[in-house]
Amino acid sequence: MRKTLVVALAAWPVMAHAELQRVNFTLDWSVQGVHAWYFLAQERGYFEEEGLDxxxxxxxxxxxxxxRIMSGAYDAGFGDMNAVIQNAAERPESAPVMVYQLYNQPPFALLTKADGPIQQLDDIKGAVLGAPAGSASTRLFPAMASAAGIDVDDVEIINIAPNLQEQLLNRDDVDGSLVFTVTSYMNLVAQGHDPEADYRWFPYGDYGVEVYSNGVMVSRAMIEQRPEAVAGLVRAINRAVQEIIDDPHAGIDALMAREGLLNQQAETQRLAFALDNLIISAESRALGIGAVDEERLARSISTIVDLYELAQTPTVDDVYSSEFLPPLTMRMP
Incomplete structure (x- = not known):
């Protein structure tokens, strides 16, 4: 009797683990501070509590x-809402759906030197700006210029490699650069500059560009076949996000446990920048992290359709679902 009981108890963890639903999740880039919540949720067993591996x-x-999600190789991931919109216009039957919007503000900006010729946005008339060809910051710049009442024909834009944006600006080869803020901010830190004191940032979101950006998206197949897994995934991630807002170092510790060769100080700064500039905003304080203002999203869909000359205009329901969000009280920053 005792022997049978011991065997049964020894087998229980294996059986429990076998019952977990596997979810293949892709990040948007190499592991960074802005991914800390995924590793904290993993480390603290929040995914497992939701029955997920x-x-x-x-x-x-x-x-x-x-x-990656549309290919079927991944069930879910952290990526760009605007790419969801583009694919929903062209392949609505297979485009993923955003279920937890993290970047409430667009992570794009015009970056200039603090002592350079561009002291305010109107100064870009006649300026030379560096921009990576085809990047979101480049494609969205006309929307920013239009909202600010600036004719893009008054600005010269030259194509530059993404990894040279800050260097060319510092060498005065360009008057400004159209950047992805989370990356550019840390590039400047790595180069020994002070991103706050030495530069001016003109965030697109402050100049009329209403688009959302990165968040957690899932495949349509996962929504249709495993809705409880989608809800569990969102609950676990939201739980970790809230804990990292309260204690960012907990998230960085989990990150370093996964990628020990990262620069801990740099990733701590990156995480703080993202929280302060992209995630926590007046809107997310009102609606909670993960939610969107549906009227704003509809306007941003129209912006993307116009800029990318898409043949169809997706609806809000085509690209976003609030169905799996935890209650508002659990999502307040």
């Missing part, structure tokens, strides 16, 4: 997250 892989870009 979440396997996290690094990514190849925010738009690539959408492609």
């Amino acid at each position: 979440v396997r996290i892989d690094q990514g190849e870009g925010s738009a690539a997250t959408v492609s």
Whole structure:
């Protein structure tokens, strides 16, 4: 009797683990501070409590997250809402759906030197700006200029490699650069500059560009076949996000446990920048992290359709679902 009981108890963890639902999850890029919540949720067993075995892989870009999910290789991931909109216009039957919007503000900006010729946005008339060809910051710049009443024909834009944006600006080869803020901010830190004192940032969101950006998206198949797993995934991630807002170092510790060669101080700064500038905003304080203002999202869909000359205009329901969000009281920053 005792022997049978011991065997049964020894087998229980294996059986319990076998019952977990596997979720293949892709990040948008290599592991960074802005991914801390996924590893904290994993480390503290929040995914497992939801009956999930979440396997996290690094990514190849925010738009690539959408492609990876559409291929069927991944069930969910962290990627760009605007790439979801583009694919929902072209392949609505297979485009993923955003279920937890993290970047409430767009992570794009015009970056200039504090002592450079561009002291205010009107100064870009006649200026030379560096921009990576095809990047979201480049494609969205006309929307920013239009909202600010600036004719893009008055600005010269030259194509530059993404990894040279800050260097060319510092060498005065360009008057400003159109950047992805989370990356550029830390590039400047790594180069020994003070991103706050030495530079001016003109965030697109402050100049009329209403688009959302990165968040947690899932495949349509996962929504249709495993809705309880989607809800559990969102609950676990939200739980970790809330804990990291209260204690960012807990998230960085979990991150370093996964990727010990990262620069801990740099990733701590990156996480703080994202929380302060992209995630926590007046809107997310009102609606809770993960939610969107549906009227704003509808306007941003129209912006993306116009800029990318898409043949169809997706609806809000085509690209976003609030169905799986925890209650508002659990999502307040």
